[in-house]
Amino acid sequence: MIRRIWSLVVKxxxxxxxxxxxxxxxLFGGALELLLVGWATSRPISNLPMMVWDQDRSSASREIIxxxxxTGTFRLQAFVEEMEAIEDAMDRGKINAAVIIPxxxxxxxxxxxxxxxxxxxxxxxxxxxxxxALRAIEGVxxxxxxxxxxxxxxxxxxxxxxxxxxxxxxxxETLSEALYxxxxxxxxxxxxxxxxxxxxxxxxxxxxxxxxxxxVMPFNAIEIIVGKAIPVILIGFFxxxxxxxxxxxxxxxxxxxxxxxxLILAMGYLLVELSKGLVISVISRTQHQAFLLVMMVGMxxxxxxxxxxxxxxxxxxxxxxxxxxxxxxxLEIMRGILLKGSGLNILWPHALALLILGTIITTFSLxxxxxxxx
Amino acid sequence: MSFRHVWAVTRKELRYIQRDRATLFLVxxxxxxxxxxxxxxxxxxxxxVPLAVLDLDQSPTSRAFIQQITLGDDLDLHSRVxxxxxxxxxxxREEVDVAVIIPxxxxxxxLALKGMPLQVIIDxxxxxxxxxxxxxxxxxxxxxxxxxxxxxxxxxxIDPQAMTPIELRVRTWYNPNLEARVDLIPGLVSMxxxxxxxxxxxxxxxxxxxxxxxxxxATPIGRxxxxxxKMGPYMISGMINVVxxxxxxxxxxxxxxHGSFPLFLALSSLFFFALLSMGMIIGVFIRTQAAAMAxxxxxxxLPGFFLTGIFFPLASMPPIVRMEAxxxxxxxxxxxxxxxxxxxxxxxxxxxxxxxxxxxxxxFTAIAAFFFRxxxx
Numbered sequence: 043m044i045r046r047i048w049s050l051v052v053k054x055x056x057x058x059x060x061x062x063x064x065x066x067x068x069l070f071g072g073a074l075e076l077l078l079v080g081w082a083t084s085r086p087i088s089n090l091p092m093m094v095w096d097q098d099r100s101s102a103s104r105e106i107i108x109x110x111x112x113t114g115t116f117r118l119q120a121f122v123e124e125m126e127a128i129e130d131a132m133d134r135g136k137i138n139a140a141v142i143i144p145x146x147x148x149x150x151x152x153x154x155x156x157x158x159x160x161x162x163x164x165x166x167x168x169x170x171x172x173x174x175a176l177r178a179i180e181g182v183x184x185x186x187x188x189x190x191x192x193x194x195x196x197x198x199x200x201x202x203x204x205x206x207x208x209x210x211x212x213x214x215e216t217l218s219e220a221l222y223x224x225x226x227x228x229x230x231x232x233x234x235x236x237x238x239x240x241x242x243x244x245x246x247x248x249x250x251x252x253x254x255x256x257x258v259m260p261f262n263a264i265e266i267i268v269g270k271a272i273p274v275i276l277i278g279f280f281x282x283x284x285x286x287x288x289x290x291x292x293x294x295x296x297x298x299x300x301x302x303x304x305l306i307l308a309m310g311y312l313l314v315e316l317s318k319g320l321v322i323s324v325i326s327r328t329q330h331q332a333f334l335l336v337m338m339v340g341m342x343x344x345x346x347x348x349x350x351x352x353x354x355x356x357x358x359x360x361x362x363x364x365x366x367x368x369x370x371x372x373l374e375i376m377r378g379i380l381l382k383g384s385g386l387n388i389l390w391p392h393a394l395a396l397l398i399l400g401t402i403i404t405t406f407s408l409x410x411x412x413x414x415x416x
Numbered sequence: 417m418s419f420r421h422v423w424a425v426t427r428k429e430l431r432y433i434q435r436d437r438a439t440l441f442l443v444x445x446x447x448x449x450x451x452x453x454x455x456x457x458x459x460x461x462x463x464x465v466p467l468a469v470l471d472l473d474q475s476p477t478s479r480a481f482i483q484q485i486t487l488g489d490d491l492d493l494h495s496r497v498x499x500x501x502x503x504x505x506x507x508x509r510e511e512v513d514v515a516v517i518i519p520x521x522x523x524x525x526x527l528a529l530k531g532m533p534l535q536v537i538i539d540x541x542x543x544x545x546x547x548x549x550x551x552x553x554x555x556x557x558x559x560x561x562x563x564x565x566x567x568x569x570x571x572x573x574i575d576p577q578a579m580t581p582i583e584l585r586v587r588t589w590y591n592p593n594l595e596a597r598v599d600l601i602p603g604l605v606s607m608x609x610x611x612x613x614x615x616x617x618x619x620x621x622x623x624x625x626x627x628x629x630x631x632x633x634a635t636p637i638g639r640x641x642x643x644x645x646k647m648g649p650y651m652i653s654g655m656i657n658v659v660x661x662x663x664x665x666x667x668x669x670x671x672x673x674h675g676s677f678p679l680f681l682a683l684s685s686l687f688f689f690a691l692l693s694m695g696m697i698i699g700v701f702i703r704t705q706a707a708a709m710a711x712x713x714x715x716x717x718l719p720g721f722f723l724t725g726i727f728f729p730l731a732s733m734p735p736i737v738r739m740e741a742x743x744x745x746x747x748x749x750x751x752x753x754x755x756x757x758x759x760x761x762x763x764x765x766x767x768x769x770x771x772x773x774x775x776x777x778x779x780f781t782a783i784a785a786f787f788f789r790x791x792x793x
Contacts, residue, residue, distance in 0.1 A: 063707035071714045079722045082737040089731045117731070132589055134765050135751060138731070151582075159583045166591025167758040169599045171729040176586065176594075177551070184558070187581020195569075212507060212537055222541060227722075234713065242706050250625065327436060329705045330618055334442040337611070337717075341450055345457040350727065352545045354513070355462040374510070377541045388508050 050269025084220030100148035115178035226349040240319020298383030317407035425645025466494035475523035514549040602757035603726035612650040613691040620699030621708040674760025690745035693780030
């Protein structure tokens, strides 16, 4: 039996060698893409174009403009003199925010009973940068306001030190975006790679008419399935190791937990995704269909990894469903081991969930694929 | 280029899609299903973030403060803990996403106006939830501290009105409440409409793989006609999807559409021209569907998702990525969609993006046709 499975595995690798573009793209192209995407998306929001209409032209107004620039969130696009210029730039989507400093700003600021105001216009057409811009502006204004309060009361900063709470971030001390985004992006790539390879395994043979040949050979269904599965698992595992090394070295994603545990659980996760891919493979009649199904399943799962939106914020039904998505548990495991150094004593619910889901999906998949092949 | 020839190729490809119900269904409804899923996920608000509190002060002030921050639906008091170890355990097990530590002397310091010795710990692996919680706590803490400050100043005989700091008047245009659905759903529409661009890459590869490309070339159909004809069905399915997905966005998710819909359709057809030509380049070079899938996923789909400025503002990206975005039809289309849905601008603002799509379309088609000829010669 092992010899027969071995010969099937060899056959699969010969296929891969003949069409080496596909594995090359998926593995090395995928890793490079991860590098590019990780590099581009793992930075805080910065450099947002901003316009300033300074009606005051005083040292105080210049000071606050510099403070806005120093946050790093903004890039000063232009000083303007009239509202039309701001309106036009907003309409064209050229700026994310505009600040209008009224002519009495410095006067009000120095007057002990003064009441300085600042007008901020945000471009709501892009809500994510607009929110970031608002946060940055509020921060600057709060700090300045505190200073003014102190001066007016004639107190020293020790007597009235800030009322903003101090913040400590655990597991990601520098709040690096990369630690958060790259594991999820890695998970996305891995899932697509495994699903795609698995989904093509039978649909391709069926479309090209070679499935019958395979079925008349002296292999039973289990041998065929195992023979098809081994190369996919090997590729998936290689892909995982490659990308893990990359995010570790390129994006300084730490490995605080146990590597063997991570690899064992990765193997389990790959088996689950493989089973899903095999089901897609036997229900689709052409590679075209298989591809569309992979896109749909893969993207649907990606939604529950907490990348685009935190799962906790989703409606109750979606949160319950998230428990049925293997990728969701896998991401929790990966973040736990990489970033928090958690072990099985903490991650066991996710590992158990993966095991149960894996058993169900694999059993179903085996029976389903066997029936389809017989 | 003869229209009859192009149409013949289009009909042939249409027949391939129609022959199998499942393919037809998937080609038409994949974008719809993806939009439903994504839109559902991105528009949900963060609420009920679980919080652990370590109150070492146990004073009326600290209790009032805890009540203040857990008021409403944003933060839920999950547990009152007794030690740092418990906080660590709760964070590791993900029972809570944020912890607040109120040190001894909290009340005394606050009343003596010596600041707020408060510590907030968030789980940095979930920065969205954590950032939300910190913002929320900071805002409530500021109000809380402000009230105490005003009170103490009044006792000292100072009028708190005299020290109101800078007043910020914030006006948000186009989307007054900064609702994610108003701008993210149009963004998703533009991203999801990239699906036909991946499918078109498979069509030439399929003919290669089945060995039917020679037959096609033996007919009097020219190469450019073949390429354009192959794009036809995906242009049609794409335009159908524009209508379906924008209808879903408007009706199901209540996203307003402020621009002109005919203009949207016209600019969408330019987008598909550019997008499908880009997919065609892949089809020309690659001989198997499997490899075409892998490449179109990498070149069309992922950049369309990450690098067109929908979730991550392009302004914050490195210059090279911003350069690359100029060559992606999706990034121009994202601006067009946003402009028409949210800002409600017209052709006077959007024309540069339309021109960019036309230029990209012709350039990509020319590249595809050139290499197609060369490869076959």
